[in-house]
Amino acid sequence: MAVKRKIIKERVPTPERPAEERIKSFVEVNLGYTFELAVKEAERCLQCPYNYAPCIKGCPVHIDIPGFISKLVEYRDDPDKAVKEALSVIWTCNSLPATTGRVCPQEDQCEMNCVMGKVGDKINIGKLERFVADYAREKGIDEELLFEMIPRIEKKGQKVAIIGAGPAGLTAAGELAKLGYDVTIYEALHEAGGVLMYGIPEFRLPKSIVESEIDKLKKLGVKILTDHIVGRTVTIEELLEEYDAVFIGSGAGTPRLINAPGINLNGIYTANEFLTRVNLMKAYLFPEYDTPVKVGKRVVVIGAGNTAMDAARSARRFGSEVIIAYRRGPEDVSARVEEVEHAKEEGIKFEFFVNPVEFIGDGKGNLKAVKFEKMKALDERDSRGKRKIVGTGEYVTIEAETAIIAIGKHPNRLIVNTPGLKVERGRIVVDENLMTSIPGVFAGGDAIRGEATVILAMGDGRMAAKAIHEYLTKKRENGNA
Amino acid sequence: MYKILEKKEIAMRNTWYKVHAPHVAKKVKPGQFVIVRAFKNGERIPLTPVMWDRDEGWIVLIVFTRGKTTARMANELKPGDEILNIAGPLGNPAEMEKFGKILAIGAYTGIVEVYPIAKAWQELGNDVTTLHVTFEPMVVLKDELERAVGRHVVETVPIDPNLDFPTNMKNVTKRLVEKVREMLEKESYDLVFMVGPTGDQKAVFEVVKEFGVPMKADLHPIMVDGTGMCGACRVTVGGEVKFACIDGPEFDAYEIHWDELIARSGYYTDMEQRAMQEYMKLIEQALQGGEQ
Numbered sequence: 109m110a111v112k113r114k115i116i117k118e119r120v121p122t123p124e125r126p127a128e129e130r131i132k133s134f135v136e137v138n139l140g141y142t143f144e145l146a147v148k149e150a151e152r153c154l155q156c157p158y159n160y161a162p163c164i165k166g167c168p169v170h171i172d173i174p175g176f177i178s179k180l181v182e183y184r185d186d187p188d189k190a191v192k193e194a195l196s197v198i199w200t201c202n203s204l205p206a207t208t209g210r211v212c213p214q215e216d217q218c219e220m221n222c223v224m225g226k227v228g229d230k231i232n233i234g235k236l237e238r239f240v241a242d243y244a245r246e247k248g249i250d251e252e253l254l255f256e257m258i259p260r261i262e263k264k265g266q267k268v269a270i271i272g273a274g275p276a277g278l279t280a281a282g283e284l285a286k287l288g289y290d291v292t293i294y295e296a297l298h299e300a301g302g303v304l305m306y307g308i309p310e311f312r313l314p315k316s317i318v319e320s321e322i323d324k325l326k327k328l329g330v331k332i333l334t335d336h337i338v339g340r341t342v343t344i345e346e347l348l349e350e351y352d353a354v355f356i357g358s359g360a361g362t363p364r365l366i367n368a369p370g371i372n373l374n375g376i377y378t379a380n381e382f383l384t385r386v387n388l389m390k391a392y393l394f395p396e397y398d399t400p401v402k403v404g405k406r407v408v409v410i411g412a413g414n415t416a417m418d419a420a421r422s423a424r425r426f427g428s429e430v431i432i433a434y435r436r437g438p439e440d441v442s443a444r445v446e447e448v449e450h451a452k453e454e455g456i457k458f459e460f461f462v463n464p465v466e467f468i469g470d471g472k473g474n475l476k477a478v479k480f481e482k483m484k485a486l487d488e489r490d491s492r493g494k495r496k497i498v499g500t501g502e503y504v505t506i507e508a509e510t511a512i513i514a515i516g517k518h519p520n521r522l523i524v525n526t527p528g529l530k531v532e533r534g535r536i537v538v539d540e541n542l543m544t545s546i547p548g549v550f551a552g553g554d555a556i557r558g559e560a561t562v563i564l565a566m567g568d569g570r571m572a573a574k575a576i577h578e579y580l581t582k583k584r585e586n587g588n589a
Numbered sequence: 590m591y592k593i594l595e596k597k598e599i600a601m602r603n604t605w606y607k608v609h610a611p612h613v614a615k616k617v618k619p620g621q622f623v624i625v626r627a628f629k630n631g632e633r634i635p636l637t638p639v640m641w642d643r644d645e646g647w648i649v650l651i652v653f654t655r656g657k658t659t660a661r662m663a664n665e666l667k668p669g670d671e672i673l674n675i676a677g678p679l680g681n682p683a684e685m686e687k688f689g690k691i692l693a694i695g696a697y698t699g700i701v702e703v704y705p706i707a708k709a710w711q712e713l714g715n716d717v718t719t720l721h722v723t724f725e726p727m728v729v730l731k732d733e734l735e736r737a738v739g740r741h742v743v744e745t746v747p748i749d750p751n752l753d754f755p756t757n758m759k760n761v762t763k764r765l766v767e768k769v770r771e772m773l774e775k776e777s778y779d780l781v782f783m784v785g786p787t788g789d790q791k792a793v794f795e796v797v798k799e800f801g802v803p804m805k806a807d808l809h810p811i812m813v814d815g816t817g818m819c820g821a822c823r824v825t826v827g828g829e830v831k832f833a834c835i836d837g838p839e840f841d842a843y844e845i846h847w848d849e850l851i852a853r854s855g856y857y858t859d860m861e862q863r864a865m866q867e868y869m870k871l872i873e874q875a876l877q878g879g880e881q
Contacts, residue, residue: 296816298626298633298674306818333612335676337816340621341612361818365830372823372830372849374856381819389632389813395867398632398658399813400860473852521817521835 117228120149122235127453131424134310134392137450138210141239143187150180153231154223162221163233168567171201173218173233176240192249194240199253203282203325204275204566206245206317207304209238212563213414213444245320254327257286261328264288266580269351271338271523274302275562276357276553278325279569280576285328287577292351293330296337299388302359303562306388307380307415309422312447315387339522344529344549352583353548353576356536357569360554361520366410366513370467375404375475379411379419379514386422403428404509408478410464411514412436414561417447419512420456430456431506435463435483440494461485461497462504467511477507519555534558541575542568550576590671594647601726602654603698604663610675611646613638619705620683620807620839624815625650626674627666632658635812635834637702638678639730648675651729653698657864664872679815680838683807687714689779692772693738694720694793696765696785697727702807703784704730708737720772722765724748724757744768758786766792773800780805783842787854791847804842808833810853824850 123139130137141149155174156162163173176197183190198205214220214234222230244250268284270277273295281291299305301318326332336342338358347354363378365371377385382401385391389399403426409416412434420430432451434441437460441448452458462480470476482502485495518534530537530545535556542550552568554560595607613623622635638648654663666672683706691710695703700721711717717738721728725745734741746760769781773796781797781804783790790806797804810822810833817835824833825846831837 296676296818297814298676306814335674336612337676337679340678340816341616341676361816363818363820365820365823372825372846372853374853378820381813381821384813384819390630393630394860395657395864397630398628398864400857400864402856402860473849474856 623677
C-alpha cells in the first residue's frame with residue numbers, strides 16, 4: 109500500500125443550518141455529509157494499520173475506524189456497496205451508529221488521537237460514521253444487512269433480562285440477540301431509548317432516528333416491555349427466577365439538586381424534568397401535545413455539561429434569553445466542543461466562576477432571581493484534575509423566571525435498593541467482568557459510573573454482553589441450561 | 590396497549606374504567622398508583638387503581654374529569670379501545686398496621702384512593718370510619734365503602750348554579766372542615782388519613798392539629814415520570830426535599846411544607862385552562878360540523 113498520498117490538511121465541513129433559523133425550531137442543526145463529501149473526507153484518512161491505529165484505541169467500543177473509512181474510498185464508484193461494506197464493519201462493534209455519530213464526544217476519543225492532527229485537521233470520524241448510518245437507513249441497506257445476518261444466528265435457548273432501554277441496555281440487548289440469546293428489555297417509560305429519547309433534544313438527535321435504531325433490535329428478536337418499572341412492577345429476584353442472567357442498565361435516573369434556600373420555587377426545573385417535558389412529551393408543541401412547560405423570558409442554566417447545553421439550547425428555542433452559569437472556568441466545561449460552539453452561535457451567554465447560593469422568590473412561590481457567590485480557582489487540582497475553587501465572599505444576582513439545574517445525577521434508587529446488591533455512593537459495584545454482588549446480575553453505564561456519556565454506556569453494554577455470554581456458556585456446559 | 594374492558598359514567602364528571610393491565614394487577618397494593626398515558630399526544634397522569642383482580646389481570650380506575658387529558662379520556666375512549674400506556678404500580682404501598690380507630694377522609698374523587706386503603710385497614714382489624722365530602726351529584730363508591738369499613742359517612746353540598754365553580758368548591762371545603770371538627774369533637778381517633786385537593790388537605794390538617802391527632806396525607810403533586818427521574822413532584826417534608834413518587838405518596842401531615850406544595854400544584858393552571866379552552870373549541874367545531 110505504498111501509494112503516495114496527497115495530504116489534505118483541511119477538514120471537509122458538514123453543512124449546518126444557520127443559527128438565526130435554527131433557534132426557531134427543533135429541527136436538526138447539522139445536515140451531515142453527502143456521499144461525495146464523505147468520500148472527500150474519507151480520502152484524507154491516512155489509513156493507519158489496525159494494530160496501530162490510535163483512533164481505535166480511543167474508541168470505547170473499538171470500532172475499526174480506518175476499516176470502515178477505507179470502504180467508502182475503495183467502492184467510491186458504487187455508493188450503495190461502499191456504505192454496505194462500511195456499515196458491516198461498524199456493526200461488529202456498534203449497533204447504534206446513527207446515534208453515536210451524532211452524540212459521541214469524538215474530540216476526546218477517536219479524533220483526539222488522530223495522526224492527521226499533527227499536520228492539519230483531524231479526520232471527521234463522527235460525521236463519517238453518521239453518514240454511513242444515515243445513508244444505509246435511507247436506502248434500506250441496514251435492513252438488507254440485517255436480513256442476511258438473522259438466519260446465521262444460532263439460538264442458545266437461554267434468556268436474558270435487561271433493565272432499561274437506554275444506550276447501555278440497547279447495546280447489550282443487540283449483542284446478546286446476535287449471539288442467539290432470548291432477550292427482553294424492561295423499560296419504565298412509555299418509549300424505549302432512555303436518555304436518547306427523554307434527554308437529548310430533537311435538534312441534536314432526531315427521535316425518528318432513535319426509533320429506527322430500536323426497530324432494528326426488535327427485528328433481531330429483542331422484546332421490549334415498556335411501562336415496567338424494575339423495583340416496583342417486578343423485582344430483580346423475580347427476574348432471576350425467569351431469566352438466566354440480568355443486566356442492569358438503568359442509568360443515572362435521579363437528579364442532583366442544589367442544597368440552597370428556595371430550591372422548590374416554581375420555575376426551577378431539574379434538567380431531567382425540563383428535557384423530559386420538552387423532548388419526550390413534546391411540550392414545545394403545546395397545546396397540540398398536552399404536556400405544558402414554562403420557559404421564562406430569562407433562563408439560567410446551572411452546570412456546563414452536555415445536559416446543560418441541551419437544556420440551554422432547548423430553552424433558547426422558546427425565544428428566551430439564556431445564560432449558562434458555571435462554578436468553574438471555561439477550561440473545565442465538560443460538554444462537547446461542538447455543543448458549546450452551537451450554544452454560543454445561538455446567542456447563549458456564559459457566566460463562569462459563579463456558584464448558586466439562593467433562589468429568590470417573588471412572594472407568590474415563583475422564581476424571580478438567582479443569587480450566586482463569585483468563585484475563584486486555585487492552582488491546586490482535585491482528583492479529577494480540575495482546579496480547586498473557593499468562594500470569594502462576593503455575590504452577584506441574575507434575574508430569571510426559570511432556572512434549570514444540570515449538575516448531574518445519581519443512579520435510580522428503586523434499583524439500588526435491591527437486597528444483596530452492593531452499592532457504594534449510590535453506584536452499583538461491579539467486578540472486572542461487570543458482574544454485581546449478585547451472581548448472574550451484571551451492570552453497566554451510568555448505574556455504575558454515576559454520570560458519563562452515551563458511548564461509555566454502550567461500551568459497558570458491549571463488555572457486559574461478552575461477559576454474560578461467557579457466564580451463560582459455562583452455565584450451558586454445566587448442564588444448567 | 591391496555592384494553593378497556595368496561596367504561597361507564599358513575600357520577601357527574603366521574604368515569605369508571607375497567608382496564609386489562611396484568612403487570613399492574615399482579616403487583617399493586619393499596620396506596621400505590623399508576624401513570625397513564627392515554628393518547629399519543631396526551632400527558633402522563635398519575636391515577637390510582639381502586640380495585641383489581643390479580644388472576645384476571647384487570648384494574649379499575651375512577652377518573653375525575655379535570656383538564657384536557659381527562660376530558661378526552663371521558664369523551665373519546667370507548668369500551669374495547671386501548672389506553673396506550675399504564676406504568677406501574679408506583680409509589681410506596683400504604684403502611685398496613687393496627688393503628689386502632691382511623692378516620693379516613695376523601696374529598697371529591699379522592700375517596701376512590703381512600704377506598705382500597707381503608708378496606709385493607711379494616712380487614713387488618715382497625716376500626717375505620719370513612720368520610721366522603723363532595724358535591725351532591727359526585728358521590729361515588731357509597732355502597733362499596735359501606736360494605737368495606739365500620740362506618741361510612743357521606744356529606745354532600747349542592748351545586749349552586751348562580752355561583753362559579755371555585756366559589757362552589759369553597760362551600761365543599763367549609764363543609765369538610767366543619768364535619769371533621771364535629772367528628773373529632775365527638776369521638777377520639779388514633780389516626781386521620783386524607784386524600785383530596787392540597788388546599789383541602791391543608792384545611793383539614795389545621796383542624797386535626799388542634800386535636801393533636803396523628804395525620805397522614807396522600808399527596809398529589811405534579812408528576813411527569815413517576816419513577817424518581819424528573820423531580821417534578823418534589824415536596825419539602827421535615828425540612829428535607831422528598832420526591833412524592835418514590836418517597837411517598839403518603840407523608841406525615843405535620844411535616845409537610847403545605848404552602849410551598851400548594852404553590853407548586855398551581856404552577857400550570859393557566860396553561861391547563863388554555864389547553865382545555867382549545868379542546869372545547871375543537872369539540873364545538875366538530876358539533877357544528879355534525880349539524881350541517
